[in-house]
Amino acid sequence: MPELLQFCVSGLTVGAVYALVALGFTIIYNASDVVNFAQGEFVMIGGMTTVFATAAGVPLPLAALGAVLVAMVVGLLLHRLAIEPARGASPVTLIIITIGASIFLRGLAQVVFDKQFHSLPAFSGNTPIRFGGAAILPQSFWVLGGAAVIVAVLWAFFNRTLIGKAVLATAANRLAARLVGINTSFVMGLSFVMSAAIGAVAGILVTPITLTSYDVGMLLALKGFAAAMLGGMGNPLGAVVGGLAVGLLEALGAGYISSTYKDAIAFIVILIVLFALPGGLFGKASVERV
Amino acid sequence: MHSTEPLLRVEALRSAYGRIEALHGVSLSVAAGEIVALVGGNGAGKTTLLRTLSGVQPMTGGSLSFQGRDISRASPHARVAAGIAQVPEGRQIFAPLAIEDNLRLGAYLRKDAEIASDLERIYSLFPVLKERRRNPAGGLSGGQQQMLAIGRALMSRPTLLLLDEPSMGLAPVLVDQVFEIIQRLNREDGVTVFLVEQNAFAALSIATRGYVIETGEIAIEGKGSALLADERVREAYLGV
Numbered sequence: 001m002p003e004l005l006q007f008c009v010s011g012l013t014v015g016a017v018y019a020l021v022a023l024g025f026t027i028i029y030n031a032s033d034v035v036n037f038a039q040g041e042f043v044m045i046g047g048m049t050t051v052f053a054t055a056a057g058v059p060l061p062l063a064a065l066g067a068v069l070v071a072m073v074v075g076l077l078l079h080r081l082a083i084e085p086a087r088g089a090s091p092v093t094l095i096i097i098t099i100g101a102s103i104f105l106r107g108l109a110q111v112v113f114d115k116q117f118h119s120l121p122a123f124s125g126n127t128p129i130r131f132g133g134a135a136i137l138p139q140s141f142w143v144l145g146g147a148a149v150i151v152a153v154l155w156a157f158f159n160r161t162l163i164g165k166a167v168l169a170t171a172a173n174r175l176a177a178r179l180v181g182i183n184t185s186f187v188m189g190l191s192f193v194m195s196a197a198i199g200a201v202a203g204i205l206v207t208p209i210t211l212t213s214y215d216v217g218m219l220l221a222l223k224g225f226a227a228a229m230l231g232g233m234g235n236p237l238g239a240v241v242g243g244l245a246v247g248l249l250e251a252l253g254a255g256y257i258s259s260t261y262k263d264a265i266a267f268i269v270i271l272i273v274l275f276a277l278p279g280g281l282f283g284k285a286s287v288e289r290v
Numbered sequence: 291m292h293s294t295e296p297l298l299r300v301e302a303l304r305s306a307y308g309r310i311e312a313l314h315g316v317s318l319s320v321a322a323g324e325i326v327a328l329v330g331g332n333g334a335g336k337t338t339l340l341r342t343l344s345g346v347q348p349m350t351g352g353s354l355s356f357q358g359r360d361i362s363r364a365s366p367h368a369r370v371a372a373g374i375a376q377v378p379e380g381r382q383i384f385a386p387l388a389i390e391d392n393l394r395l396g397a398y399l400r401k402d403a404e405i406a407s408d409l410e411r412i413y414s415l416f417p418v419l420k421e422r423r424r425n426p427a428g429g430l431s432g433g434q435q436q437m438l439a440i441g442r443a444l445m446s447r448p449t450l451l452l453l454d455e456p457s458m459g460l461a462p463v464l465v466d467q468v469f470e471i472i473q474r475l476n477r478e479d480g481v482t483v484f485l486v487e488q489n490a491f492a493a494l495s496i497a498t499r500g501y502v503i504e505t506g507e508i509a510i511e512g513k514g515s516a517l518l519a520d521e522r523v524r525e526a527y528l529g530v
Binding site for chain 1: 344345346365366367370371375376378382383384385386387391394395396398399442443446
């Protein structure tokens with residue numbers, strides 16, 4: 001029993017990071033129909049920038065804030081320089097552009113940073129908290145709490161602010177959004193900046209547990225994508241549930257079957273979703289009222 | 291005071307989808323306070339023209355001026371801010387959003403303090419929207435969605451209201467209701483209306499002036515009543 005609890009806690013911790021990556025996918029996909037495979041690079045930029053800034057003597061909170069800002073600028077540039085000029089291109093073309101951008105960002109990170117693995121000191125020490133026979137790292141609470149705060153802030157943004165509703169309106173009907181005066185290009189840029197910030201926060205919070213390096217983004221993007229697919233592409237609630245589910249499955253699979261197959265679990269999830277449940281758990285049937 | 295400059299002036303307007311040109315040089319004008327109807331068959335270019343006026347369909351030639359100002363290159367949101375609102379074909383409501391959010395987004399570019407009172411005005415115009423204001427707009431019937439689309443456009447306090455096929459898919463009793471509301475808005479609020487319709491009879495009946503568009507060009511123009519009596523119009527569009 002303590003074993004199961006232990007697996008669940010570590011699964012949920014990693015799952016929270018997948019959930020944040022999946023949320024990033026969802027926000028950009030809804031605003032612009034782009035599946036942004038450079039989403040994992042935002043996570044990497046968040047972690048790596050914080051590592052190098054703290055190594056240079058910047059206090060951790062300031063370094064973290066700076067890292068989020070760097071990621072936001074990268075997100076904005078990605079939209080302005082790579083996505084916006086290709087406006088009107090087919091979804092496949094746009095996906096290829098984001099894959100190209102992710103390769104470019106990985107290469108740039110090798111040059112700007114290095115090829116080593118890096119860690120950050122845990123924010124509240126490394127003394128595990130004993131709970132029901134399981135040992136929980138304090139950093140796990142940072143990750144889970146951080147994810148919860150981001151979800152709450154996003155909920156308030158989309159449901160309580162006019163600009164948030166303008167983003168939803170753009171997702172629902174781009175033509176109508178332009179006709180009521182919403183600058184949809186601005187909305188798309190905003191969605192890239194927000195997704196970048198969310199990814200960077202995830203990267204900063206999880207680095208003390210999982211380490212980071214220039215190439216952590218690729219696998220995170222694929223697992224976050226699996227989570228978004230499982231939840232139903234475009235559904236924010238689905239992204240969170242999907243992320244936690246993929247994390248849990250991965251931890252349980254690694255614990256009870258073999259850790260060799262840990263990374264395969266996310267891909268098995270993608271296959272099962274594609275075969276059995278193409279709309280995902282919370283996906284709406286593609287029927288529209290006319 | 292008499293001004294010679296119409297509210298909207300369209301000159302030799304061209305627009306194309308890729309290499310296929312849909313508008314071959316359309317010229318027309320709408321004066322302040324008028325209801326102008328544009329009638330024509332399927333594929334004549336009516337929707338293309340309205341979308342070009344709102345800036346969501348690129349123009350490939352000609353010029354557009356609104357209130358004496360050239361708006362050929364203005365972005366869609368700049369045109370809304372200038373006072374041009376459109377009720378698009380097929381209503382195009384924000385289906386997953388609440389009815390009230392749909393209306394509130396109609397006033398997206400406004401910063402004034404009268405948004406709340408305008409919202410109440412729309413609700414008094416369309417009481418059914420108020421009853422269900424917290425519900426997703428996608429649950430409304432076709433006629434109610436049309437009311438919502440008109441209400442949303444009015445929330446921007448337009449000087450010029452563009453309506454694309456407001457009667458499409460509506461029961462005859464609802465068609466009458468929609469046209470009555472359009473006339474009321476024109477009479478009581480001084481909103482200038484440019485109306486595109488396949489239902490030529492209903493549109494020309496309430497119009498001050500009308501244009502007939504055929505394959506991307508203006509074929510006939512004249513007073514609404516004169517067009518209703520015109521032999522060619524009667525044969526082609528009124529089925530008599």
